Amino acid sequence: MHTNTNTDIILTQETLYDYLLVINPDGQIAADVKKFKQQIANELGPYNSLYSPAHISLFRSEFPERFQDDFVTVLEMIALKQGPFAVYTARFDHFNHGDTKRTIYVNVANPKPLAELHKKILQAFELKPHAFKPHITLARAISTPEFEKVYQRFDNQLFVRSFNCKSFRLLRRPASGGKYELVREFLFGDMEHIEGSLFNHAA
Secondary structure, three states: OOOOOHHHHHHHHOOEEEEEEEEOOOHHHHHHHHHHHHHHHHHHOOOOOOOOOOOEEEEEEEEEHHHHHHHHHHHHHHHHHOOOEEEEEEEEEEEEEOOOEEEEEEEEOOOHHHHHHHHHHHHHOOOOOOOOOOEEEEEEEEEHHHHHHHHHHOOOOEEEEEEEEOEEEEEEEEOOOOOOEEEEEEEOOOOOOOEOOOOOOOO
């Protein structure tokens, strides 16, 4: 008969954390997204993603805290080799989750640099590539009737903005739920190769 060792007990009691790697847009875009979310809330009342700050999700995984340092080390190496790049948005759009749920979001007009960064992250953790569509969520997985009530204000509307992406942030919360907290921000290290910079460098 197998008896529990102290190690068994420790492992079964470990708290799982939900780790989320995100890119945050600049303050103006974040303020605009917050305003649009409030417009939706004025129609629907408080909803699932109302209070989530504007972000583009890059990667998400659940694991115990004891793996966090190794995870951070790999992310440090990725960030060190990554150069800043411009991110452009163009319009509002939506995802369908079957017939019952919809997500309203701001699209990314130039997804390639984000897709390449996402691919580097998956490769670093030896994970298979999968479909990736970078976006900024306004309302996640709301019911179809709720979607139909509010989407007319966004349908075919432009949201032309841009920001220079120079870092990503690692957040975490208990896998059982709760509010995300910042673990660390990773500044990109390859400043000599800036892709599509928004700024004209003057002498």
